[in-house]
Amino acid sequence: MLKKYWSIVLFTVGMFFLAALVNILLEIVSGVAHIPEVYGSYIQYIIIMILYVYINRKWVHQEIHFKSKVPWKEQIPGLIFIVGDIIYLFSTNSDFEMYVTGIGYSIGSAVTEEYFIRGIVLIALLHLAKDKGVWGTLLAIFISSVLFGAMHIITMLANQLGWGEIITAFSMGMVYAALYIATGTILWPMFIHLVQDLVVYLLPHSNFTMPTIxxxxxxxxxxxxILIPYFRREDNQVFYS
Known part of the structure; x- marks a missing residue:
């Protein structure tokens, strides 16, 4: 199904609008039924995840890699970043209750977005670009990150945020993609995505901020x-082949 660049872009846009439709319908239902916001958020992500999995299994047939086949020594740069990110998370000086609430809000977006953008879209792009070597890999990362950033336009508009929101999403999209490629498992990008969303949730309590650029x-x-060990492989083997 996803055999051309344009088909991947159209597929992503279509799924983006499908997720937005689910969000709108659930907001209406939640308002009528007086469902608490946090529960409505859980329901929304569960429905979206079910749709993603169903569409993937029914039409796309993209394997999602959970168990890594990449040697541990090649995952070291990615794992160092993961440890550093966790340390940064706990520098926010938030209480336990805020961490628990933040995880509740963050886990849904982390799992659904990584399953879709990295699990399906990125791998489809990598298959198309696999004959282009390093530049093909970077192109796949770039396109998937642009699409990931575009998915956050509604968030930007709804919360009256600046374009820095899109640039930030694009930037982290590159890191998530690199983690998936370097480690061979979608679990690490999901986990780090959760951590990053949790950091954003706790940001008012953080001791550190950074200009967008x-x-x-x-x-x-x-x-x-993170990608250095991947690019240095002599046999050019990839986990998604």
Whole structure:
């Protein structure tokens, strides 16, 4: 199904509007039924995840990799970043209740977005670009990250945020993609995505902020560092082949 670049873009846009429709309908139902916001959020992500899994199994047939086949030594740069991100999370000085609430809000977006963008879209792009070597991999990461950033336009508009929201999403999209490629398992991108969303939720309690442009530069640097072992493979083997 996803054999051309344009078909991947159209598929992503279609799924984006499907998720937005689910969100709108659930907001209407939640308002009528007086469902608490947090429960409505859980229901929304469960429905979206069911739709993603069903559509993937029914039409796309993209294997989602949960168990890594990549040697541990090649995952070291990615794992170092993961540890650093966890340390940063706990620098927010928030109480336990806020962490629990934040996880509740963050886990849905982390699982659904990673399953769709990295699990389906990124791998489809990598298959198309696999004959282009390093530049093909970087192209796949770039396109998937642009699509990931575009998915956050509604969030930007709904919360009256600036374009920095899109740039931030694009920047982290590169890191999530690199983690999936370097580790061979979708679980690490899901986990780090959860951590990052939790950091955003707890941001008012954080001791550290960074200008958007530097955030992009840091994420780009992290992406390239994580991918170093992947690019140095002599046998050119990839887990998604």
């Amino acid at each position: 530097w955030y992009f530069v840091v994420c780009l640097s992290i992406t390239l560092i």
